[in-house]
Amino acid sequence: EQDKYFNKKEKEKYRFLLEKADEKIYFSEEFTDACMFIRNRYMVDSASILVAYVREKRGGSYQTKSYAIKSGVRVIDV
Numbered sequence: 001e002q003d004k005y006f007n008k009k010e011k012e013k014y015r016f017l018l019e020k021a022d023e024k025i026y027f028s029e030e031f032t033d034a035c036m037f038i039r040n041r042y043m044v045d046s047a048s049i050l051v052a053y054v055r056e057k058r059g060g061s062y063q064t065k066s067y068a069i070k071s072g073v074r075v076i077d078v
Contacts (some may be wrong), residue, residue, distance in 0.1 A: 001031045040064040049074045 018024065027042070028035035039067045040060060044050060050068040052075055054061045068075050 004031065037063075038058060041067065044068045044071055044073055047073055047074060051076045051078060053078050 003011050006014060017059065020060070027038045037060070040063070044064060044067050047068070050065065050073050052065045052068075054065050054077070056062060065075060
């Protein structure tokens with residue numbers, strides 16, 4: 001249900017990307033804020049570099065970038 005609030009064009013792109021993915025990892029049967037938090041931590045814990053575009057000092061992207069910095073992952077801001 002992650003694409004529940006996407007418009008038609010976003011849903012098409014989302015489904016296209018899912019079809020092209022080499023691997024899909026699921027953290028929850030349902031889409032929740034908690035599964036997004038777990039996903040973000042997993043991505044940082046599995047990464048050597050984080051490419052980030054963060055405009056505000058709040059929200060999931062900011063929290064993920066902060067976690068990466070604390071974890072010693074190199075962060076490239078774009």
